[in-house]
Amino acid sequence: MLRKVRPTELETARLWLAARGLADVAPTPMLAARLTVRRRARLAAAVLPAAFLCANALVYVSALPIRPADDGFGTQRRWSLVVLTALVAGLVVGLSLLDRWVRRVDQQAGAELPRRATHSVRPGWRTVLGGPRAVLLAITYAGAAGLAIAALTMREGAARYAAVVLLIGLCGVAVGTAVRLRHVLTHPVVAADEGSLRADFLMRVEDAREVAVPTVVWSLPVVSVFDTGLDPWNTGWLVFIVLSVVALALITAGDGRRALAAQHGPGAR
């Protein structure tokens, strides 16, 4: 059974609906509960990667050579990679548990509905996530992996170690993102009528777009490969990060314009 919803949560739900052109949809306790759990899970999902980045930096620094002449992968570095792998697993499990929490609240909300509504044709990933965002996400991960692999094969010493640390972190974040995106795209619809179905769709779109922001991919190089100063490799990383941030800003601005046009367009309700 859903917990009692506070008036402030209902008010937040009303504002959320109004901001998305759904002022005609009633802010129900079910919607308020679903939005509240998402807000909390989103906060936790931002804290988890931040903690992961800090731990990643600590692991990296703890195994750096004391003398620049010390190269290769000694016992300490091997252990640090084991710890890092455990951290990555922890991150993926933590993110999955957050998704399970959201899903449980959604299931409870759905179970209390006397009527259930859904789409005859379910919106696909292109509609929910958007093609440009999906492409950007794929390019960002592929680009970061490509740069890390290139550094691993072409560089020596601490730079190679940094590349390994980055690759392990990147794999973990990629798996975490894939698990969360799959959850967002496949979890059941919770709606009772046309209004709540539209709200459910918008919630799904926002969840997917939130998951698809590659913040951790942009941050990972900062805690590992950037310790060598502004050499050509790090300049390459900086250009890569800045370009993908600009691309995401352009895509977000375009989505915002389209959403506004849809709200004020002739077919808008």
Next chain:
Amino acid sequence: MIVIDSASPVPPFEQLRAQLAGQIQERTLAVGTRLPTIRRLAADLGLAVNTVGRAYRELEEAGLIETRGAAGSFVSAAGEQGRERARRAAAEYAAVIAGLGIDTTEAVRIVQAALTQRVPEVS
């Protein structure tokens, strides 16, 4: 949109079947449209998988949808062809009625009588 009302006296599978059939006949769901999988629709509507499966089976038997193995269920072109056949038969009937000089009211009554006789055979 599909809505299932658990308080309705109509069984859920019939609610689902009737809504999908209506959307296919009104062409809201075009020929070739891929329908949600049985499991996904069951989860979305809070129904048992068997309930959705029964609705899909009946739609398939009526020729409104077709299942292409693992690819899923699609709105069938057979329903559209059936409708076209009915239109052609109606045009032929109208031509016969005009040739015999039967008035429209009588012609409609003949059709209604034929349909009434036909219904018990179908159900």
